[in-house]
Amino acid sequence: MKLVIVAGPPSSGKTAVIRQIIRGIPGMATAYLKIDVTRAFEVEELVQEFGIPAKVVYSGDLCPDHAGVMVLADALSWAKNEGADLLIVESAGLCLRCAPYTTQALGLVVLSATSGIHTPLKMGSMVALADIAVITRTDLVSQAEKEVFSEHVREVNPSLELIETNAVQGTGMRYLLREVEQFPAITDAGTIHLRGEPPLGVCTICIGKKEIGWQNHFGVVRTLDGADYLYRGD
Amino acid sequence: MPAPSNHSGMHCSTGHTISILPGRTRTGEHEPFDRIDIGPGDTISIVGPTGSGKSAFISDIEVFARGDTATGRTILVDGRLPDEAFVRDPAQKPVALITQNTRCLTDLTVRDFLAMHVRSRKIEKQGIIGETIALANEFTGEKITEEARMTALSGGQTRSLMVADAIMVSCAPLILLDEVENAGIFKDRVIDVLRLHHKALIFVTHDPLVALMSDRRIVMKNGGVAKVLEPNGSEVAALRSAKEMNVLLSRMRERIREGDLITGVA
Ligand SMILES: Nc1ncnc2c1ncn2[C@@H]1O[C@H](COP(=O)(O)OP(=O)(O)OP(=O)(O)O)[C@@H](O)[C@H]1O
Ligand SMILES: Nc1nc2c(ncn2[C@@H]2O[C@H](COP(=O)(O)OP(=O)(O)O)[C@@H](O)[C@H]2O)c(=O)[nH]1
Ligand SMILES: [Mg+2]
Ligand SMILES: [Mg+2]
Ligand SMILES: [Zn+2]
Helix, strand or coil, X not given: CEEEEEECCCCCCHHHHHHHHHHHCCCXXXXXXXXXXXXXXXXXXXXXXXXXXXXXXXXXXXXXXXXXXXHHHHHHHHHHHXXXXXXXXXXXXXXXXXXXXXXXXXXXXXXXXXXXXCHHHHCCHHHHCCCEEEEECCCCCCHHHHHHHHHHHHHHCCCCEEEECECCCCECHHHHHHHHHHCCCCCCHHHCCECCCCCCCCECCCCCCCCCCHHHCCEEECCCCCCCCEEECC | CCCCCXXXXXXXXXXXXXXXXXXXXXXXXXXXXXXXXXXXXXXXXXXCCCCCCXXXXXXXXXXXXXXXXXXXXXXXXXXXXXXXXXXXXXXXXCEEEECCCCCCCCCCEHHHHXXXXXXXXXXXXXXHHHHHHHHHHHHCCCCCCCCCEHHHCCHHHHHHHHHHHHHHCCCCCXXXXXXXXXXXXXXXXHHHHHHHCCCEEEEECCCHHHHHCCCEEEEEECCEEEEEECCCCCCHHHHHHHHHHHHHHHHHHHXXXXXXXXXXXX
């Protein structure tokens, strides 16, 4: 079985891209897992449209990218039991500190060309740790903007493969389908791990202390003018 | 044939022949042509009612369709399926599309925006930004300044700048224009300048003057090509009168804008 992990900001076109993958590789039995914070609509839509096994996990209080990692081993067994050749995981795309990509998985970041040319620079590890950037809504911007946008994506991650598309129509998708088709299957699910270093950002707000001001908190804190994070012992 | 003016960048490559192979209409009929070839310097207009597939036709060219769009058409470059770099590397891509809804979303000044595009193209030519803005200003009556913000440009200014950018920075040998006649752009001037630069040009239009200025005219119907017309000079008289009427209308438009009462046609 192959694993494809799709990240990207909300409404960037992740589901539209996933639809094109499912539609474009009809020979591959696909299972779909959506990770979201409180509400997601994809599962009903994709089940209705393609009749594929699909599940949603709500992360609630947990960072959605962390929740995805927590459930991934279970999800791989589930997809395997469903007879899937391909598991596609769609992230919530809200956490800009974390990235959901793992080893032995194809990591796609979906970015909308209409989101402003500086967006790629703000997306941090979501772009830096991906294998492929799919740039959607290229039907709505000029050639010049498309080029500048792509240039900024490359600035964050020069080795990223870029695919421009109108994800609704599926233009340019042949290059993405080829990458998915050529990507190797999981060799050893027991050794899959998260790529990159997850941020070690746990502070007392994370555990429910609500006062404002760093003076009221412990763990990793920061001040307005100090550029560095400080550790304030318990 | 007029010599290309000194506008054209030295980094621009020469043209290619782009061919369109037929697809299907919205109701599945085969399109009634074998192949449409577009060579350097050719001008083609696309006409037809709203929803007849004009924008889809030029979009097929822009994305180098390979049976993978709604129309099932295939695009060849120099007689073959294009190399991947042609489609994916902007520096090699031989077409630039200025769409019906081209808006610039980037909140930068015109100068910074063009500088960024020039940088991403690794062009070192001095003065190219100023030349691009000057060319854009030949297409629009509302002057574009270097300091203007891209997001504050009018529709006509944006399109003018994008056409100038396609010529000067993108160096695209084939330019696709979707309804360039919309507000605030000197449509016949754009076409003349593109010809001067020896660009191949395909334009979607509802405007008789623009339609008559092309060498060939593709008539769309129900999502497919219905006819390919080659007037071969038979429309010269019609073009002449369209030009005269256009001069008259432009003059009237200016006077109406100035607030005059129009009591005679001269
Ligand atoms: N051959 C085809 N088969 C299926 N769908 C098509 C075909 N040609 C066009 N379409 C679809 O029909 C719709 C209308 O086409 P398009 O936008 O190209 O029309 P248009 O002639 O540009 O109209 P307008 O003058 O209003 O801009 C689009 O959604 C397009 O994708
Ligand atoms: N015009 C255009 N619309 C797109 C494109 N990609 C996605 N959309 C639309 O944008 C909206 C959000 O896309 P969706 O896939 O749900 O985004 P997600 O939240 O990242 O999964 C939907 O209405 C899509 O149809 C694109 O390339 N072009
Ligand atoms: Mg989605
Ligand atoms: Mg149109
Ligand atoms: Zn996180």
